[in-house]
Amino acid sequence: MKTVFVTVGTTKFDQLIESITSPENVQILKDRGYERLVLQVGKGSVLPTADSCPHISLEAYRFKSSIAEDIERSDLVISHAGAGSCLETLGAGKPLLVVVNDTLMDNHQLELARQLYVDSHLLYCTCRYVFLTVYVTMDLSVLRPFLPGQPKLFANFLDRALGLS
Numbered sequence: 150m151k152t153v154f155v156t157v158g159t160t161k162f163d164q165l166i167e168s169i170t171s172p173e174n175v176q177i178l179k180d181r182g183y184e185r186l187v188l189q190v191g192k193g194s195v196l197p198t199a200d201s202c203p204h205i206s207l208e209a210y211r212f213k214s215s216i217a218e219d220i221e222r223s224d225l226v227i228s229h230a231g232a233g234s235c236l237e238t239l240g241a242g243k244p245l246l247v248v249v250n251d252t253l254m255d256n257h258q259l260e261l262a263r264q265l266y267v268d269s270h271l272l273y274c275t276c277r278y279v280f281l282t283v284y285v286t287m288d289l290s291v292l293r294p295f296l297p298g299q300p301k302l303f304a305n306f307l308d309r310a311l312g313l314s
Contacts, residue, residue: 150206152185153178154223156216158231161192164276165248169227175202187219217241225289230258230273239270239295246287247273269293 155169166188168174178186188209190196197209213219216234220226220241228234230249238245247262262273272287308314 150184151182152187152223153183153225153227154187154189154216154219155227156189156219156234157191157193157229158189158234159191159212160229160231160250161194162229162248162250163193163195164250164252165227165229166190166193166195166197168248168276170197170202170207175205179204183224187223189213189216189219230262232261235261235265235271236295239265240297242294244289244292245271247271249273249275251275265295270295 155165157165169188183205185206186202188197188207190209190211196211197207199207201207217237220238220243223243225246226238226243227246227248228238230247235245235247249259249262262271265271266273269292271292305314
């Protein structure tokens, strides 16, 4: 069953949850072949019920100790722009659409999303702006795999710099 996983992390981002579960966006999901929608709603006040999105299987929860299994089982992840959620999704090799919460002041999330977009690792948008446009026209085939970091290189550099090796 083709699945979309939506995560807001530990924050509150009701606008994303309301947007993704709108009849228009649920229809877009259906049109793109998705049959299941899993929502991690965090601290938000919106917790959709299974019957709130007809024609698509819906599961919603607030928190789990780990969302790794939901990411792994998904065909597409739609996430807030938190670094942890982005890196975990990209590290799992899943296509990622980041929705930036543009209501936040001094929004560092936008900087992260823009850079990962420039590097062709994800697509991004905002709820208020081009969510439907990006969602309808997004081409996941243009995304490049996100290669894991190499912490050993930095550790070796640090050891040499400090005269430990």
